[in-house]
Amino acid sequence: MNVRAIFIDMDGTLLKASNDISSRNIEAINQLIQRGVKVFLATGRHYEVTAPYHKEIGLQTPMICLNGAAIHDSVSGNILQMKTIQLNEERFHHLTAESPCNVLIHTANGLYCKETNEEIDYWTKVGQTPPRYIGDLRQANYQDVLKYSVRTGAPIPELSSLFKKEGEVIDWNDGFEIIAPNVSKWSAIKNLLNEFRISPNEAAAVGDGPNDIEMLRHVGIGVAMGNASQKVKTAADFVTGHHENDGLAKCIERYLLKSYDSFAI
Numbered sequence: 001m002n003v004r005a006i007f008i009d010m011d012g013t014l015l016k017a018s019n020d021i022s023s024r025n026i027e028a029i030n031q032l033i034q035r036g037v038k039v040f041l042a043t044g045r046h047y048e049v050t051a052p053y054h055k056e057i058g059l060q061t062p063m064i065c066l067n068g069a070a071i072h073d074s075v076s077g078n079i080l081q082m083k084t085i086q087l088n089e090e091r092f093h094h095l096t097a098e099s100p101c102n103v104l105i106h107t108a109n110g111l112y113c114k115e116t117n118e119e120i121d122y123w124t125k126v127g128q129t130p131p132r133y134i135g136d137l138r139q140a141n142y143q144d145v146l147k148y149s150v151r152t153g154a155p156i157p158e159l160s161s162l163f164k165k166e167g168e169v170i171d172w173n174d175g176f177e178i179i180a181p182n183v184s185k186w187s188a189i190k191n192l193l194n195e196f197r198i199s200p201n202e203a204a205a206v207g208d209g210p211n212d213i214e215m216l217r218h219v220g221i222g223v224a225m226g227n228a229s230q231k232v233k234t235a236a237d238f239v240t241g242h243h244e245n246d247g248l249a250k251c252i253e254r255y256l257l258k259s260y261d262s263f264a265i
Helices: 023-034 051-057 089-097 118-127 157-163 185-195 210-218 230-235 247-262
Strands: 005-008 038-041 063-065 070-072 079-082 102-107 110-113 145-151 168-172 175-179 203-207 221-224
Touching: 005 185, 005 247, 023 038, 023 051, 023 247, 038 051, 038 063, 051 118, 063 185, 070 185, 089 157, 110 118, 157 168, 157 175, 168 210, 185 203, 185 210, 203 210, 203 247, 210 221, 210 230, 221 230, 221 247
Parallel strands: 005 038, 005 203, 203 221
Antiparallel strands: 063 070, 070 079, 102 110, 102 145, 145 175, 168 175
């Protein structure tokens, strides 16, 4: 089986902790492109902090952003597809106000947040787009929400579980995210595979987080990073190296390039 497409997570996969892409990772991706493999980024990030890396690599494919809630055109950046979520806003803000946390609301028009921090400052620097609003979100006028993010600094399943009837909840070590029902990186991948007439069995995916599990399970080759949790590794076909040690490039070189050249995986 030849792999015709690969979907790559960003944080903890493509990027080092410094938010840089190693030269080895770029070289491995370029070798795939030279062999005709379509390379896509599939990330929880919003478009503005995805596009600079997409450009750095030289990709010409649509970008899957916000865990599949948005797909952006590679040239214009326009949203090709978006899935908004409808929460009971009064209930959401009441429940999150009871816990010490930061709340980030990603909309089709930009970011709204309770307070800024180092991560948001980085997003502003890289994406050249500051938050549209910082402050009491109950006073903010936003619409077309694509993702809610609640940052508590620690897992908080007792809070995140309260929203599972309203959307897809992704639990993280520092909080949780909520996107629309039945939305995921995998749901977006299916749409793109259909558009490009590629079978899921002809696709590979690489990731490290809980938002990557579904795509790792459903593609032909799912690869978990060495820095992934055991739950993510269990969902994958293979485990590669740590993201600080070119784990992405290693899996491309080992599982894709050699196999592609020999026409057997």
